[in-house]
Amino acid sequence: MTAPAARAVPSLPSGSGVTPTPTGPIPVPPPGAPRVDVEALSTTLLGRWADVRRAARARAARPELHRLDDLTVAQHRERVLEQMHLLAREGVSRIMLPESLGGPNDNGGNVAGFEELVVADPSLQIKAGVQWGLYTSAILQLGTAEHHARWIEDAMTLATPGAFAMTETGHGSDVQSLATTATYDPETQEWVVHTPFRAAWKDYLGNAALHARAATVFARLITNGVDHGVHCFYVPVRDEHGAMMPGVRSEDDGPKGGLNGIDNGRLAFDHVRIPRTNLLNRYGDVAPDGTYTSPIDSPGRRFFTMLGTLVQGRVSLDGAANRASQLALHIAITYASQRRQFTGASPTEETVLLDYQSHLARLLPRLAETYAGAFAHEQLLIAFDDVFSGRGDSPEAREDLETLAAALKPTSTRLALDTVQECREACGGQGFLAENRLVGLHQDLDVYATFEGDNTVLLQLVGKRLLSDYTDELRSIDRAGVGRFIAQRAEALSRRHTPWNRLVQTASDAGSMRRSSESLRLPEFQEAMLTERARLKVEEVALALRSAAGKEPAEAAAIVNKHQVELLDAARAHADLVRWEAFTAGIAGIDDEGTRLVLTDLRDLLGLTLIERDLAWFLLDGMISAQRGRTVSKDIRRLLWRLRPHALDLVDAFGLEPGHVRAPIALGAERERQDEAAAYVRARRASADAPLSEKAQKAALAEAERASARQGRGRRRP
């Protein structure tokens, strides 16, 4: 399923039959060498929701859904609103509806489908996410049957565009500290929604500047003089003519770094009254007399349960960010396999960019991470679907899902930004032209790093979860077990000052560099390194934080803060392990042997890259010996060359059609230019009137002079 232009090069036979040399002919796998079955790998990557994705990809290829480059903010917003109506008319998001509302409750499929929209226009993906993933989901997940009956249909059809009014200017990451209040008035049986000060304005809300008619507003529920913490309320904000409702104010966030197809804005409430039943009351309700009740007794657990229903946003950003990385790599790798610059091996033919070692080193490790991200995302999506379908719903499953989402969303959004930027630079001036997509992708994806949970805050959540698991483990060991546990950890700790390979590899290693590099590529080695690192980093922080126990809050907070960087580092190490394991599990599910072998090389590139990035830590902790440490980067470079002939196949398997790619440099423009120039140079060289270079002329003149001198001598001699 690939654009012919995008596969312009590798059908040429190399004819060499050997490992390609860096500057030789365009490398293709030699006969008998493993080859990627692009079609089959593409199907694997489509995953469980392949049909939904195929339909969504067909949709994402339609020109009327595409981002245009030179629109004003107003024009872009108008265009995306029209696109939203188109999606609504086609009922795209109805598969998210539960059986009670006539839907199939296909939450995984719904998210999978919307992720694919990112290649059409990220503004559309996010505006759809606001409407159906956040606003509608809040009503579905936090409301009850009556709310569903009253508001869901209009939300689906976009009769009521909605805003998801959680974040305030003063509080984004710390939702628990939101300051908007909803105070119950038993006299009128109404809520009074109020914004007490400027920092409590709801902010950055998609749909708030222009289009929203209603908002799901998160506010502190206050009744009978008690503040029950943040709950969600349904508040109409504009009438059918678009005029603000009494007491509601709106401001425009104005132009942004990207996603300018979305009308982000602010909302404030000046004692706005709404009926008692506009409280979305699944997890907390108020009787007409103002008595508060909740199925969850602990206010803390109740709050986190409510928040947890919103994990969908993070799941879908993880998928979309991964798709964006795929698109960027497709463009940059296709271009790099056609674009030539500087002569190296041949005096007449220039070298294609992808044959430069540094170019491979820029792009292929990110390709490996993107594959890992794709397999990890599929696991996340399945976990999400299991919980939200109710098939695998339990407090533990929800907590695991939230931790996985909190680990993967920062990882994939960071990777996407870095990958898009690297790809843009790898395409030089072409990469800076809007038509080649990369700059627009970076602009739009930029905010993925800080919205729906700031990446640093999410990693901190992961770190805290890992710490608490570690502490639980210690706590759950009985008296007899403690001795065994301590002995185990002592062994692990002692290993940290003894090179790992000395313990386990004396038999196989025998000091040979080649062997030692082979064993770097054993999955058992990579897994042991990444697992132990993730564990030890948590353990180190846990040990360092023991001194905080029993201290005054201020002092304890200071101690925790002094290890914040390490805690974030431990969380990243955990995310690395998750991705590596997902990639490895993904490979195990592939039937075609050639594909499996190539992907194993790519997985090894991931494993060794992750180890190389943290090599100083592995060396200092004694887990990797200096001898072996020296081979890591060499082995990575070898893998780059082994993977070089498969680079185009690996991006082809992402299944990006011309209607998704749209970048001229990856759709034949560069190829055409190169072919025309090469033909010109060939013709010129064959013609008689081609100018001589000055150097050649000088050499010829010198030769002529020498000849004439010889002749002169010859004449004088007789």
Add this chain to the structure above:
Amino acid sequence: MTAPAARAVPSLPSGSGVTPTPTGPIPVPPPGAPRVDVEALSTTLLGRWADVRRAARARAARPELHRLDDLTVAQHRERVLEQMHLLAREGVSRIMLPESLGGPNDNGGNVAGFEELVVADPSLQIKAGVQWGLYTSAILQLGTAEHHARWIEDAMTLATPGAFAMTETGHGSDVQSLATTATYDPETQEWVVHTPFRAAWKDYLGNAALHARAATVFARLITNGVDHGVHCFYVPVRDEHGAMMPGVRSEDDGPKGGLNGIDNGRLAFDHVRIPRTNLLNRYGDVAPDGTYTSPIDSPGRRFFTMLGTLVQGRVSLDGAANRASQLALHIAITYASQRRQFTGASPTEETVLLDYQSHLARLLPRLAETYAGAFAHEQLLIAFDDVFSGRGDSPEAREDLETLAAALKPTSTRLALDTVQECREACGGQGFLAENRLVGLHQDLDVYATFEGDNTVLLQLVGKRLLSDYTDELRSIDRAGVGRFIAQRAEALSRRHTPWNRLVQTASDAGSMRRSSESLRLPEFQEAMLTERARLKVEEVALALRSAAGKEPAEAAAIVNKHQVELLDAARAHADLVRWEAFTAGIAGIDDEGTRLVLTDLRDLLGLTLIERDLAWFLLDGMISAQRGRTVSKDIRRLLWRLRPHALDLVDAFGLEPGHVRAPIALGAERERQDEAAAYVRARRASADAPLSEKAQKAALAEAERASARQGRGRRRP
């Protein structure tokens, strides 16, 4: 010279008199501790061209020169053109003119002034750079008196907007391979300028899409059947009504990732005839009969001499990129010192972002690099001025200047992009709003990484220069010296497998962690580490490439390519050393002791950060022992806290006025919101009708129940 709002916090006395605790009161240097003399440091940073910079800063603060956020490409181009006319009317760039044209020949001042424009609008900085730094400079540097008389005045006044037509779609970095031809026709005594194929179109040229009336076109000079390589020709491209000249075609590059105030475009020539005297003939000329002459005999050296006159662009990008980093850090650090999120130490007051360890770790190392970049840039600017004023002009000085520019431009433009992005993310949602400047800065600065010499290609140039210096050094040693040299290198090589500290630090070290960390901060240690690293990395590549000598070109190219990543790495190590040394030299020139002490901490942060990034290499090469290696990151974290109280002073010294900053979050908006919210919370807490939290209510209920139970027992007991 600082906006009052930007210095909102640190005037509060801490009262503690001790090193600030992470979550304690806003840290200011305790009495008696070193303090930065902001005014004096600001003056130091202004450097040799302080007066020009002050005038340029006043200009850059004028609203009519500022970038607006929601313009179409056409509107932005129109606005920047008007701004250019304003600069021309004010004669801003006349200081670049040589004495022969009535100017002071102040090349350093000219570049210094234009760098400052980046905070007004990078499009203006670059469009001015195209007109006066490239187009006019080409006429000045490559032309002779007659050309100056004919074209310079109209270039200065913008009567002739010009394009600098060097890059072609098919060749950017590899200028030597440009394909446009200028063939001499002795019959008419004209040049025939021609674009032979699509990839030879001139591309990405500022002014080409709309405004240029003339272009300095780089083309292969062909006369009498000989191709003398790339020379520069003056070609009119539009008439006074803006219509294309016969045979000249233009295309628009369209919207770009940034710099949309510039009309970048393409030019092609279909046998366009220009007079013989339109060849800019300083380095090569053709007589009426077509005879070619040049003051430089070697075609290679002639080409590089011509190119070398264009180093000014790289110098000015280095300065502008550094200024952009300063602006981003000013915004992010000011905001981080006011913005609060999550309670830590105090149950009522939230922690400011800059008091989080991870936030310091994100921003302060970049602040250290930006300071180093500022001092290094000043050295570069002085070197540039010495050469271009003629005071210090020699082939060696030019070569050194080019190498320094090639090392610093990639370093500072990379740093700017990374810093702006980190700052944007560190400001969360606010950072994504266009009004807060960071996203616009990233968009505009993006292309600095690949234009005026692609960063990778420039670093490769540096690497090659380092290699050739190394080889020369070997070659220049006489027979007796070779033995001594080999003995020296053998010592160095043996040290690579013996921890450095074992050799030199046995006396002082004595295993104490504290001592060992102190010595990490000795400038001698940092200098030795960075110098040896830069040297050894070149040596390693040189040794690896020995096998390429005498091989067939294809094989030799393959060997070189296999070490390309290492060569680039060696070039980066060199650039790190240059920056560290410039920072250290800059500190030595500061009189105020407090300032010197704080900057020394900042320089240590730079040194240790550079070492930490490459710690695995230092460990593997035996230059740093495992014991010392373990202290590097701890020492960095200690430095972060030591520098925390000075962070605002350090960004204040950049001398950015409100008219440069313009980001509301760094000009009081956040401060106001925080103050209002804090006042509200205080008033609320003091009032009687504040709601109780559910937790407090539950505790009170439980207490009441216990009391009533006690009463019940009491009653039963009598």
